[in-house]
Amino acid sequence: MMKHKLKLGDYKFESRLIIGTGKFSDVNTMLKAIQSSGTQLVTVALRRFNRERKSDDLYGPLSKLKHVTLMPNTSGARNAKEAVRAALLGRELSGSPFIKLEIHPNPHHLMPDPIETFEAARILVKENFIVMPYMPADPVLAKRLEDIGCASVMPLGSAIGSGHGLRTHEMLTLIIRDSNIPVIVDAGLRSPSEAAAAMEMGCDAVLVNSAIATTNNPEDMAAAFAMAVRAGRSARMAGIMTESDAAVPTSPLTSFLTKE
Amino acid sequence: MMVMKSWEAAGLLPLSRQNRTTNDNGYGKIMKLVVNGEPHNHRGNRTIASLLDEVGADPKRVAILINDEVISSIKRDVVILSEGDNVEVLTFVGGG
Amino acid sequence: MNTDLSSWFDPEPWLAASERVNKGHVKSAIFSGSPGIKEFAALLTPVAADFLEIMAQHAQALTQHHFGKTISLYIPLYLSNYCPGGCAYCGFASDRQQLRRKLAEDELMTEINALKQKGFEDILLLTGERTEEAGFDYLLKCVSLAAGRFHNVTIESFAMTSDEYRQLANAGCTGITLYQETYDPDVYEKLHRWGPKRDYTFRLEAPARALSAGLRIAGLGILLGLADPVRDAVCLFLHIQYLKKRFWQAGILVSFPRICRQFGGYQPEYPVSERLLAQFIFAFRICLPDVPLVLSTREKPEFRDGIAGIGISRMSVASKTTVGGYSGAPASLIGQFDVSDTRDVETFCDVLRNKGLDPVFKNWDSIFQRQEDTMIFES
Numbered sequence: 001m002m003k004h005k006l007k008l009g010d011y012k013f014e015s016r017l018i019i020g021t022g023k024f025s026d027v028n029t030m031l032k033a034i035q036s037s038g039t040q041l042v043t044v045a046l047r048r049f050n051r052e053r054k055s056d057d058l059y060g061p062l063s064k065l066k067h068v069t070l071m072p073n074t075s076g077a078r079n080a081k082e083a084v085r086a087a088l089l090g091r092e093l094s095g096s097p098f099i100k101l102e103i104h105p106n107p108h109h110l111m112p113d114p115i116e117t118f119e120a121a122r123i124l125v126k127e128n129f130i131v132m133p134y135m136p137a138d139p140v141l142a143k144r145l146e147d148i149g150c151a152s153v154m155p156l157g158s159a160i161g162s163g164h165g166l167r168t169h170e171m172l173t174l175i176i177r178d179s180n181i182p183v184i185v186d187a188g189l190r191s192p193s194e195a196a197a198a199m200e201m202g203c204d205a206v207l208v209n210s211a212i213a214t215t216n217n218p219e220d221m222a223a224a225f226a227m228a229v230r231a232g233r234s235a236r237m238a239g240i241m242t243e244s245d246a247a248v249p250t251s252p253l254t255s256f257l258t259k260e
Numbered sequence: 261m262m263v264m265k266s267w268e269a270a271g272l273l274p275l276s277r278q279n280r281t282t283n284d285n286g287y288g289k290i291m292k293l294v295v296n297g298e299p300h301n302h303r304g305n306r307t308i309a310s311l312l313d314e315v316g317a318d319p320k321r322v323a324i325l326i327n328d329e330v331i332s333s334i335k336r337d338v339v340i341l342s343e344g345d346n347v348e349v350l351t352f353v354g355g356g
Numbered sequence: 357m358n359t360d361l362s363s364w365f366d367p368e369p370w371l372a373a374s375e376r377v378n379k380g381h382v383k384s385a386i387f388s389g390s391p392g393i394k395e396f397a398a399l400l401t402p403v404a405a406d407f408l409e410i411m412a413q414h415a416q417a418l419t420q421h422h423f424g425k426t427i428s429l430y431i432p433l434y435l436s437n438y439c440p441g442g443c444a445y446c447g448f449a450s451d452r453q454q455l456r457r458k459l460a461e462d463e464l465m466t467e468i469n470a471l472k473q474k475g476f477e478d479i480l481l482l483t484g485e486r487t488e489e490a491g492f493d494y495l496l497k498c499v500s501l502a503a504g505r506f507h508n509v510t511i512e513s514f515a516m517t518s519d520e521y522r523q524l525a526n527a528g529c530t531g532i533t534l535y536q537e538t539y540d541p542d543v544y545e546k547l548h549r550w551g552p553k554r555d556y557t558f559r560l561e562a563p564a565r566a567l568s569a570g571l572r573i574a575g576l577g578i579l580l581g582l583a584d585p586v587r588d589a590v591c592l593f594l595h596i597q598y599l600k601k602r603f604w605q606a607g608i609l610v611s612f613p614r615i616c617r618q619f620g621g622y623q624p625e626y627p628v629s630e631r632l633l634a635q636f637i638f639a640f641r642i643c644l645p646d647v648p649l650v651l652s653t654r655e656k657p658e659f660r661d662g663i664a665g666i667g668i669s670r671m672s673v674a675s676k677t678t679v680g681g682y683s684g685a686p687a688s689l690i691g692q693f694d695v696s697d698t699r700d701v702e703t704f705c706d707v708l709r710n711k712g713l714d715p716v717f718k719n720w721d722s723i724f725q726r727q728e729d730t731m732i733f734e735s
Binding site for chain 2: 020021022023024027030043045048051054057058060070072073075085093094
């Protein structure tokens, strides 16, 4: 039973699956996937209006979805200043206080810039955004972002679009252990089992985009991810059996203790 | 851009402009702007509403930057575009 | 700071739960990937006592994982035994007849030189509760002098204000050791018969004040024997969790002072055996794998030798608990407690090496703290 909701700022969400809207073949497919996923938080990007591609407009269809909050992201921004500008525009347009802070200056590997992200987060927290920073899986950076008031941290599992899964597993463990705010794995998840694994590890939510958008059947894949996230979370809450590696002692270490 | 003054809003022209004879609606010659990185000849009344109408964008579905400054929807009604303004018209698209 | 103590440390739910612990729970707790208070409480139970060897094996693996095969060595230096306090268990209590003295500056320097000769770089300065003779200003001066000669200077002294901790940090102190002694308020009141230490809350909140004020390290502990040790250990664990959550950059240490029969005759009401002490050490190591665990020379050589490296990662050696004493002290002075392991530095280091452990005197981290040592950066 999913008693506890995901708390981000003043918002509480039942669903722990966040969906990214990029790379879908068309808007209708995207909308179907969103609905079958049961998600309540969806990221969108800001781009120049193009009259020839009016059918790309998401704002109309998305704003009609009940129970779905929009989270603009700052992808395209290469530094803090651009990200802040994108955030202000995103809030302007959507009315949503959420901002997914995403600054990747290198267009090849799309790794997030920790310094620009920190700077932008500091400014945006002061501007009363609910700041959700996409970041390298760095435990110290995670605490720094928490200290300045981010609503969550979003460490990458592996490079965006790579589908390499939870490569950053060890770092994620440290981040989860020490974090007082939700930890949301973003980027790199390829399959529902990986999403379940992330939740079993102790993540509070996952963000999935490519793994749903680029399959043959995004609607069904989205539903599968939703099930996996719920399964992983339930398992975590129920308490997963530990691997017992009770080694047979070669020579006893406690022989120095007097018997009682 | 300039913030519109009340006598302009009332439809009165400043003296210096009263003798223009161009094929526009009386507010001056064609204004050259840059919109979304491309040169754009604005023939409207230099309001954001008329520019959006020209480019075919629904005002409720776009966000506006003028010369790097975010223009909130409240401010939109009082802004007047100036020659050479760099305008960005942005909308939400799919992104992760 | 929220002084509503029950809000962050209430041991009752964990003690109640641990009454139902069985062998399966103990095994889960030992090998848990992310042990918390629940696992810790389980490892303190009599059921867990049957798993001592397995706990030891796991504790050794974790100690090696986090600390390598090293033992960090430090030396305590008692600056003064003036004390207005009436702590029933302490050799310095004001109703104990003994010569009271404090180290003058030149005496301090003599002691410091003697200790540096023996190779020490990590020193713990101790005093009694606040007195006219040995108050804050005296301590601050001693800290400044020691900080000029040792890589790491910590203090075990009276609970102080934030401002005082700030001044100590600026003078080169890296941390404090401050035991709550017991978290049981009734026992605490009974044993601290008079003196400023009677203020339970002021003492309880002191480590948080110290860490807020810029000190990097807080050493905590319970005096085993004063009250129900399991209850106290659970409270200590909760206290540590609270501090770690609030101060993510702080270093936390845990010590295991065990009250033994003392000259002057205080008999511990809840004596803790060596086996139970070992069980506690293993429980802390398993549930707080990266926290240094400290053992002093209060314990016998055999115990110290056995537990080094299987949980314990930091030890004092060749300690004296009289004022000064490293370069000769008057024989009439009573120490704060009796030292059981009187071996000298070389002997003890040889024993450690024979066990495959490397005794380490210097914590290289502290080199970067003092400006006069840095040559690289020019203004």
